[in-house]
Amino acid sequence: MKFIILGLGNFGSNLSKALIKDGHEVFGVDLNMAKVEKLKEELTHTVAIDVNDEQSINHLPLTDTDVAVVAIGEDMGSSVSATALLKKYFKGRIIARSINEIHTSVLEAMGIQEILKPEEEYAYELAHRINVREALKKAWIFPGDFEIMEIRIPTSVVGLTLKDLDIKNKFEAHIVTVIKQTPTKNIFGNQIMNANVFGILHSSYVFEADDILLIFGKIKNINKFLNHYNGTN
Secondary structure, eight states, X not given: OEEEEEOOSHHHHHHHHHHHHTTOEEEEEESOHHHHHHHTTTSSEEEEOOTTXXXXXXXXXXXXXXXXXXXXXXXXXXXXXXXXHHHHHOOSEEEEEOSSHHHHHHHHHTTOOEEEOHHHHHHHHHHHHHHSTTEEXXXXXXXXXXXXEEEEOOGGGTTXXXXXXXXXXXXXXXXXXXXXXXXXXXXXXXXXXXXXXXXXXXTTOBOOTTOEEEEEEEHHHHHHHHHHHTTOO
8 A cells, every 4th residue: 555644753754664564655754854864765755845835735646645644743733734735635545643632623623534642542552551460462442341452371371272261251251363473583693583473263272382362352351361370369
């Protein structure tokens, strides 16, 4: 896919690099030349323009873009102006970052359906990660207090099968799959660990010491499962 990222601050630049890593094309835009120069070798294209200037926005490759992301976080006025110009000239998918509730309300009034709140979302994720001691990273949040989390495997689970755990009936949770850590070497010859999803688990799957559990359920039930197998009941 082809993305245009407006705003190459911390959020915009990290988002751009993540998209590049996933194989997408990214056209990075920022008024600050230093930010543009810093990323010019990493992104597909970069350009230093004023995103609040109608002529400049209209000269971006909008017809050849799938998704436009307004990643501006420092200036709400600039974000709203850039979003309005995108709405005028771009017919594709628009995603906008919000910095506060007023900003969110304005974007909603403009008809923006996909609004990012990275600081709020990270704070929520961190709070839940702290609440579950063995949590490595929360992957997704669902209505009804359900979540998918990456969990460090309890030692007492190693060697057991999925059938042995009977996690669905005992704890009202479900192990979706496991993530395997595979050692490899980077371009400098240093050993690093790559994460690979194992796939669909069958009842006969035997858990291994380095497995990371991808577990679905409510936090209270995930904690019950972990407390039981960590001997902290």
